[in-house]
Amino acid sequence: MLSENLSLNPNIKLVAIDMDGTLLDEAKQLTAENKEAIRKARQAGVHVVICTGRPKSGILPYAQELGLEDDYVIANNGSWLFKTNDWSPLASHSLSREALEHIVAIFDNTPGINLVFFTQEANYALGKELYPAAIRDAEIENSKLYHTTFEAFLDLDIPVAVAVFMGEETVMDAFQDRADALLSEQVATVRSMDYAYEALPLGVDKGRALKDLAAELNLAPESIMVLGDGNNDLEMFDFAGVAVAMANASDAVKAQADFVTHSNQESGVAKAIYDHIL
CATH class of the missing domain: 3.30.1240.10 (Hypothetical Protein, Haloacid Dehalogenase-like Hydrolase; Chain: A; domain 2)
Known part of the structure; x- marks a missing residue:
């Protein structure tokens, strides 16, 4: 039986997760399996960072449902970096x-x-x-x-x-x-x-924001796992030590990943967490 306070892969300290097509199913809901896996990852001391093209308003209800009350969120494809304890912006980029x-x-x-x-x-x-x-x-x-x-x-x-x-x-x-x-x-x-x-803005993407967050937390790319399904996730794939594509991703996205997990309809986020972290 897996201990709930033990990470079996101590190398992974942070997992960054896209939302639409990845964390959420097609009904835009969190599955029970994904919620439980994320709870266990956080209990094992792993940062769980939502990294999405959505704005804060489209992230906040899900972050609250997941209990991400003291972590980080990357919004608008890297234009915003928030601390979830008070949703204060730690970094922002804007168009001139x-x-x-x-x-x-x-x-x-x-x-x-x-x-x-x-x-x-x-x-x-x-x-x-x-x-x-x-x-x-x-x-x-x-x-x-x-x-x-x-x-x-x-x-x-x-x-x-x-x-x-x-x-x-x-x-x-x-x-x-x-x-x-x-x-x-x-x-x-x-x-x-x-x-x-x-x-x-030029130079802004999810990968850039994740790199900045890793520097803030003093984490090496090798200690980061990312999950995504779209073209806007590829810069994250390039930066992180472990890149996981969803089964529902395009062939081009899968080709850039280290692993492919189940689809967003099949709680692929949970499977990736259990396979590579817990």
Whole structure:
């Protein structure tokens, strides 16, 4: 019987876990198996760090459900690093005014797409109207969503962690093909979901944030395990000593991983924790 206060792999001191498609099942719920495995990992002294493209509002209820009251969260694909005891930001990155103007010029109110500015407390959507993808995303992530203009948003003088183009998959495919090279002149880009194409400050990604956290905690990459399923997890895979892809990940993501676990529908996070930590 496994002792609940013994880590059988003392080399792993931190596990960083993506949310959508990884920690959460398709109903956006935490399975009992994942919750129990995370409880045991924390009891064994392992840091459990949610590392996601979601904003704080979309993370907080799950962090509370998991009891992550004294750990760390990486949000908005590395733009924010929070300490969960009081959700104070330990590090933040934001898009410059020049970068925002560059992004908005390329967006040019493209029909069928919203350009959504993610700030710490709310999201602000540009576009001819609010389209279903942006509305669904705000509902999933418990985010306040305001429909505005660029000029009105600038008057608020709020830092933007990430700007996300949102629309239906085929519309986003065509837009990304047209815009990627132009956007990459001033921002980092990643297609995090089929409906979401993100523009971040240059040099900002999950891997960079995880590297900064590791330095803060004096942890070597070899003592870190990461789990993910998407393109926005690959920088984490490159940094960590152990990279685990979900069975539901694309072949390209699996090819960059050291191991493949069960799918998010089958509590793959729990299996990876038991296989590689406990």
